[in-house]
Amino acid sequence: MWKLKLKDGREVAVRLLTEKDKVELFEMFSSMSEKALEWSMAPYTMEVIERWTNNISNLIPLVAEYGSRIVGYASIYRFSHPRRKGVGDQGIYLHQDFHNVGLGTAMMGKLLQLAKKEDMHKIELTVVADNKVAIHLYEKLGFKVEGMSKDSFYGSDQKYHDMVHMGLTLDYCVSNVRLKDIWAKKKNAK
DSSP, X not given: OEEEEOTXXXXXXXXXXXXGGHHHHHHHHHTOOTTTTTTSOXXXXXXXXXXXXXXXXXXXXXXXXXXXXXXXXXXXXXXXXXXXXXXXXXXXXXXXXGTTSSHHHHHHXXXXXXXXXXXXXXXXXXXXXXOHHHHHHHHXXXXXXXXXXXXXXXXXXXXXXXXXXXXXXXXXXXXXXHHHHHHHHHHHTO
16 A cells, blocks of 8 residues: 655555445445546446456556545556566546546556566556646657547547557656656655
8 A cells, every 4th residue: 555645735655456446436436427428438337347367367456545435546467468478457446526636647647657567567547638637648758659530539528539659668768757756745745
């Protein structure tokens, strides 16, 4: 478990997800605003969450806790096919009460450190092009745009949106120094 102090002074604990976290994770998604889920693949039913928790062996999954409630979830899905060895697909979700306070950066930084420790080679992700906040976070951590899919996400606004494909090759990632710095700053801010 890793403790960190957010920009607004609140302290959260970041730890690995366990199968026992199903209900609390479901409660987080159930309490998230439409705006917080705007660019996601909602709804996140108990069935979806059980699929995640039943597949922990293929995940590097983190949760952030504030008090006794889960307020963030981030994971890397490790592809199991031999041709995709060392490659993973990343996702992150934060409760709206924890946006813009450094939690996303800290969770992503810790996730990438764990991926590097597990000898992952590359992390990929897909994000809606209109989700500028997420794209800024990913670029700050060293992800690069690798492609675009036109009109491939049907939003809650009933319009099609472009998807941006991003990647980060960990073998060549100089941002690991920055990732360590991010966590050192968070710990020292206590």
